[in-house]
Ligand SMILES: *[C@@H]1O[C@H](CO)[C@@H](O)[C@H](O)[C@H]1NC(C)=O
Ligand SMILES: *[C@@H]1O[C@H](CO)[C@@H](O)[C@H](O)[C@H]1NC(C)=O
Ligand SMILES: *[C@@H]1O[C@H](CO)[C@@H](O)[C@H](O)[C@H]1NC(C)=O
């Protein structure tokens with residue numbers, strides 16, 4: 569779960585980073601107000617302008633950093649993401665068949681291939697909304713179904729993720745106060761190994777059916793119409809883990825909103841004092857930390 573939470577954290581780092589291009593005049597200059605109750609300082613809920621090219625550069629930097637992970641935050645390489653997590657569960661396949669499933673050695677591909685939608689991106693000094701889209705996120709796992717082993721996968725196509733974060737400043741430090749989001753999947757392909765060990769045809773039919781129903785299941789889960797307690801607990805744990813980790817990182821680097829913006833811009837520009845991923849070292853498969861250079 570922790571690693572999954574870390575993925576959320578990375579997305580969060582990405583998200584907070586979008587703030588990286590707040591226009592400088594977002595600072596104290598109160599704009600002319602004609603509303604009846606003008607705030608004393610600029611409204612913290614007023615959308616801030618951002619420079620698309622800089623955000624684009626920032627995401628390009630993030631994509632290459634994902635190879636190295638974020639060792640200083642305890643985040644491993646996400647290309648691909650390997651989870652040491654073992655899932656054990658059982659369910660009834662439409663009362664046809666009782667399935668005991670053990671899945672382990674999860675590997676998730678495609679996390680470094682995403683786009684963002686500037687038109688639907690919004691951020692203020694207290695909140696951010698960032699829509700990201702991943703064309704292909706595929707998870708492989710070693711599975712054991714009623715004792716029959718194999719490699720299974722779930723391929724999610726055109727995954728749209730909307731991240732929402734709330735944060736506030738206190739004593740010149742930034743704190744994340746809430747994280748939430750939504751996910752939509754356009755299409756999915758599933759192969760559960762040994763679903764019906766005696767019938768390749770039945771396995772094929774069921775895998776196809778499960779794949780086809782995944783997008784709608786995701787939508788129902790998103791809208792709260794489908795309750796999967798296990799998943800809800802996992803996500804809730806991930807959320808608090810991510811918030812805690814982010815707040816520790818913001819705290820230990822003494823980051824206020826403005827200082828965070830500044831360091832994100834440095835990151836986008838790859839300045840010498842920002843963290844850089846040495847792709848060659850990362851690809852060499854050496855210790856993840858080796859992939860990092862710090863000026
Ligand atoms: C699965 O992961 C475990 C440890 O997480 C490792 O010892 C094992 O070799 C892996 N198995 C395969 C087939 O990759
Ligand atoms: C999606 O990604 C997986 C893993 O990288 C790959 O095996 C698969 O072929 C990809 N699918 C498409 C349609 O590109
Ligand atoms: C199947 O995998 C499990 C671990 O998931 C292992 O304990 C078991 O020995 C494997 N069985 C076979 C037949 O390979």
Ligand SMILES: *[C@@H]1O[C@H](CO)[C@@H](O)[C@H](O)[C@H]1NC(C)=O
Nearest residue numbers: 703724725726727754755756
């Ligand atoms: C994913 O989106 C792209 C562009 O929006 C579209 O061309 C493609 O057909 C979609 N793929 C799937 C599998 O839905």
